[in-house]
Amino acid sequence: MARSLFLAVALSYLLSVSASSLSDAAAVCQELQSSLSSASAVFYPNSTEYVYDTTLPASFFNRANATCVVEPGSNEDAALVMTSIRNHNQAPFGVMGWGHNLNKLFSSTTGVLVALNRFNQLNITDAPGPNNQVALVNVGPGLSWDQVYAKTVPQGVNVVGGRFATVGVSGLSLGGGYSWISNEHALACDNVASYTLISPNDSSILEVNNSTYPDLFFALKGGLNNFGIVTNFQLQGYNQTNKVWAGTVYTQPGNSDAVAAAFANFSVNNTDPKAQLIGTFAYGNNSAFEIIVLFYNGEEEPTMFNDFLSLPQSQPTDWSLRTFDNFTSASLATVGFLNGGRTRYSTLAVEGFPTSVVQSFQSQRDALGPKLNALDPKFFGSWTIEPFIQSYWDTAVPSAAPHSSAHVTFPPNIEFTWYTAQNDDIMFDTISNTTQALVNSALAAGQNVSDQIIYPNYAMPQVPVEHFYGDNLPRLRQIRSDIDPYNVMSRAGGYKIN
Ligand SMILES: Cc1cc2nc3c(=O)[nH]c(=O)nc-3n(C[C@H](O)[C@H](O)[C@H](O)COP(=O)(O)OP(=O)(O)OC[C@H]3O[C@@H](n4cnc5c(N)ncnc54)[C@H](O)[C@@H]3O)c2cc1C
Structure with missing residues (x-):
C-alpha cells in the first residue's frame, strides 16, 4: 500500500514536471510567433514544414513530436529564440542541423525544435593561406555537405567536411569531423576559422575566433551544442581543381x-x-x-x-x-x-x-x-x-x-x-x-x-563525456559555466559538459 502510494505520488510529480515543461515550451512558441521577423517562422503539427523538420532526423530514435518548430532566419531572430528559451526556464528544446546524430533526443525534442535550415548561406572569398588554402567559405548550419560541395567544387574550392550525402555541416563540425581530405588537412573542426555564436548567457551575437574569444574557439572544436547555437561557420577552403x-x-x-x-x-x-x-x-x-x-x-x-x-x-x-x-x-x-x-x-x-x-x-x-x-x-x-x-x-x-x-x-x-x-x-x-x-x-x-x-x-548515448574530452574536461566545464551560467544549453539534448 505504502509502495503504491509512493509510486502514485512520484508519477504525479513527474507528470506535473513534464506538463509544466511543455507549457513553458508552448509559451516560447507563442511568444516567438509574435516576436520574430518575417525572415523566420514558427510551425505547428500538421503543417508541411513541421512534418519535414520533425522527420528529417535519420534515425527513429532521434525523432519526436515537438511542441512547435522554430526556424530562425537571421542572427537577430536566433537571439530572440535564445532569449525566449532562457526566460522560460523549464522549456526543453532541440537544436538541429541535418538530424544525423542517431541518438534519442540529441537533436529532436518534445519541446521547441530549433531547426536551422534557413541558415543556408554559402559564400566564397579568395584568401590564400598555408597548406594549399585558397579561400574562406562562409557556410550556414542549415546546409548538408553535399549541398556545400555542389557549390564550392565547381569553383575549384573544397572544404574539410563529411563524406556522405545529407550529413549536416553543423553537427559534424561541432563534433570533430572526419573527411575525405583529413589525411591532408586533419578534421573539419581544425579548419573552422570563425564561428558566429548566439550566446546562451545574454543572447549576444558573437564572432568567435582565435583572437576574439580563444576559449570559446577552443571549446566549439568538438564541444557540440554545449556553448550556444552556431549560425555560421567560416571554413578554410582548399584548392580542388582536380578530379x-x-x-x-x-x-x-x-x-x-x-x-x-x-x-x-x-x-x-x-x-x-x-x-x-x-x-x-x-x-x-x-x-x-x-x-x-x-x-x-x-x-x-x-x-x-x-x-x-x-x-x-x-x-x-x-x-x-x-x-x-x-x-x-x-x-x-x-x-x-x-x-x-x-x-x-x-x-x-x-x-x-x-x-x-x-x-x-x-x-x-x-x-x-x-x-x-x-x-x-x-x-x-x-x-x-x-x-x-x-x-x-x-x-x-x-x-x-x-x-x-x-x-x-x-x-x-x-x-x-x-x-x-x-x-x-x-x-x-x-x-x-x-x-x-x-x-x-x-x-x-x-x-x-x-x-x-x-x-x-x-558514440553510443550512454558514453560519459570524459571519453570525449579527457584532460580538457575541467577547462571545458569552466568555459561552459562562463558562457552559460543559467544552464540553458543543458535543456537541449546531447552529451552535456556540466
Ligand atoms: C550516414 C552518416 C554518415 C556520416 N558520415 C560521417 C563522416 O563522414 N564523418 C564524420 O565525421 N561523421 C560522419 N557522420 C556522423 C556525423 O558527424 C553526425 O551524425 C553529426 O551529428 C551530423 O551532423 P548533423 O548536423 O546532421 O546532426 P544533428 O543531429 O542535426 O546535430 C548533432 C548535434 O549537434 C547539435 N547541433 C547541430 N547544429 C548545431 C548548431 N548550429 N549549433 C549548436 N548545436 C548544433 C545538435 O543539437 C545535436 O546535439 C555520419 C553520420 C551518418 C548518419
Whole structure:
C-alpha cells in the first residue's frame, strides 16, 4: 500500500514536471510567433514544414513530436529564440542541423525544435593561406555537405567536411569531423576559422575566433551544442581543381578473408595522403559481404586499390575519375537505408588496423550478424574500419576534442539498424559488447588505447563525456559555466559538459 502510494505520488510529480515543461515550451512558441521577423517562422503539427523538420532526423530514435518548430532566419531572430528559451526556464528544446546524430533526443525534442535550415548561406572569398588554402567559405548550419560541395567544387574550392550525402555541416563540425581530405588537412573542426555564436548567457551575437574569444574557439572544436547555437561557420577552403578517382566496391559473399588481408595491408602500408578508404564488414539479408569506399584525390589512376577492385563484385563498381561533388552526392544511395530505422552507432579508438585487429572486426561480424538477422529479418549491421595515415593530425589545432600528432588514433564505426522495438535492448547490449570486444583486440595487439578517447559523433548515448574530452574536461566545464551560467544549453539534448 505504502509502495503504491509512493509510486502514485512520484508519477504525479513527474507528470506535473513534464506538463509544466511543455507549457513553458508552448509559451516560447507563442511568444516567438509574435516576436520574430518575417525572415523566420514558427510551425505547428500538421503543417508541411513541421512534418519535414520533425522527420528529417535519420534515425527513429532521434525523432519526436515537438511542441512547435522554430526556424530562425537571421542572427537577430536566433537571439530572440535564445532569449525566449532562457526566460522560460523549464522549456526543453532541440537544436538541429541535418538530424544525423542517431541518438534519442540529441537533436529532436518534445519541446521547441530549433531547426536551422534557413541558415543556408554559402559564400566564397579568395584568401590564400598555408597548406594549399585558397579561400574562406562562409557556410550556414542549415546546409548538408553535399549541398556545400555542389557549390564550392565547381569553383575549384573544397572544404574539410563529411563524406556522405545529407550529413549536416553543423553537427559534424561541432563534433570533430572526419573527411575525405583529413589525411591532408586533419578534421573539419581544425579548419573552422570563425564561428558566429548566439550566446546562451545574454543572447549576444558573437564572432568567435582565435583572437576574439580563444576559449570559446577552443571549446566549439568538438564541444557540440554545449556553448550556444552556431549560425555560421567560416571554413578554410582548399584548392580542388582536380578530379578524383573514387567509387564503391560491393564484394560477393565468400571473399572476406581476402578483403581482411587487403584492409590490413592498406592500413599498415599506405603513406599517400591522397588515398583513403572506408572498409566495412557488413551483414544483411542473411548474408556476409564487404563494402569498400575508395578515394584518391588525384587524376592519375592509383594502383594501391587494385586488391579491392579485382575482387568478385555483387554489383558493378562506380569507381571512376569524377568530380569530388559528383562522388559525394552519389553516396546518397548508401545512406538512404537509414530513413527512420532504429539505428545505433558505436565507436572506439584504435592506433591502427593490423591483421589481428582487422580480423576481430571480421569475426565479430561473422559471429553476430547471423544471430541478429535471425531476430530481425531487416537487420543491417556494419563493422567498419577507417584508416588514415599516421600524420593526419599534423595540422590539428588545439581543440576541445583531444587529437594531436602526439597520440594518433582512428575512429572505427559500428552500426546496427533494425525495425522492431522488442529487439531494442538486445541490439543495444550487443553493440556495446561488440565494441568492447574490439577494444580488447586493440589492447591485445599492444595498442596504447586503454583511455579510449573517442569520437562523440559516432558514440553510443550512454558514453560519459570524459571519453570525449579527457584532460580538457575541467577547462571545458569552466568555459561552459562562463558562457552559460543559467544552464540553458543543458535543456537541449546531447552529451552535456556540466
Ligand atoms: C550516414 C552518416 C554518415 C556520416 N558520415 C560521417 C563522416 O563522414 N564523418 C564524420 O565525421 N561523421 C560522419 N557522420 C556522423 C556525423 O558527424 C553526425 O551524425 C553529426 O551529428 C551530423 O551532423 P548533423 O548536423 O546532421 O546532426 P544533428 O543531429 O542535426 O546535430 C548533432 C548535434 O549537434 C547539435 N547541433 C547541430 N547544429 C548545431 C548548431 N548550429 N549549433 C549548436 N548545436 C548544433 C545538435 O543539437 C545535436 O546535439 C555520419 C553520420 C551518418 C548518419
